[in-house]
Amino acid sequence: MxxxxxxxxxxxxxxxxxxxxxxxxxxxxxxxxxxxxxxxxxxxxxxxxxxxxxxxxxxxxxxxxxxxxxxxxxxxxxxxxxxITPTSVDQVRIGHWVSFVDEHNHEQRVQLVGEDQADAANGLINWGSPLGGALLGARVGDEVIWERPVGNLAIEVVAIDLG
Incomplete structure (x- = not known):
């Protein structure tokens, strides 16, 4: 052959x-x-x-x-x-629901989750994503920079809760 x-x-x-x-x-x-x-x-x-x-x-x-x-x-x-099972809500951790406002006073609420659970349309954000990374470790009142492809956006954490 x-x-x-x-x-x-x-x-x-x-x-x-x-x-x-x-x-x-x-x-x-x-x-x-x-x-x-x-x-x-x-x-x-x-x-x-x-x-x-x-x-x-x-x-x-x-x-x-x-x-x-x-x-x-x-x-x-x-x-x-x-x-990861978060307990305190003193700073943003995986599993927390986080409310934040941007510089245009637009408020969003998201939960930091693992990558296999991520579903941005339903507010489930991978902790390792640019938004997740910006929020991780932040406290209520902290302003962080969300590095996005369309330009950076300053956001302020207004609430952290367990669900």
Whole structure:
């Protein structure tokens, strides 16, 4: 057989393999609800894998490969998770809800969470993001700079609470 055909076969086999999900280098701090979400995601993926495996020869091989990739990622995230449970509200920590106002008197309320739990549309902000980094460690009355791609914004912390 020609080497060209062997190489094409290898390339086709590699193209079917899903690209591994990148794991962040930052510590995997999570809230308790973020930890529960990780556990639920792993259980969901395990169930999906079992359903596909039960189909035997009719199983979707690409779907199985995608599920296995996601299982590797979420199992690793679950194993490395460090649950943070804030108690005092003297300064912003992971898990806290934070209200702040910007220089235009626009008020926002967000919760600092782990990266797998982050959902900006619902006010859940990754603690390692530019906004999370600006708020982390701040106290009520502190003015911090939120470094944004569209320009820096001065914001003032007006409240910190547990939820």
């Amino acid at each position: 020609s080497r060209a055909f062997v190489n094409e076969d290898n390339a086709a086999a590699q193209a079917d393999q899903p690209v591994e999900r990148q794991v962040s280098a930052q510590p995997n701090y999570v809230t308790l609800s973020g930890f529960v979400q990780l556990q639920a995601r792993v259980a969901e993926l395990q169930a999906l894998h079992g359903q596909q495996a039960a189909r035997g020869e009719l199983a979707d091989k690409q779907r199985i490969a995608d599920i296995e990739r996601d299982l590797r990622y979420f199992n690793q995230r679950l194993q490395s998770a460090q649950v």
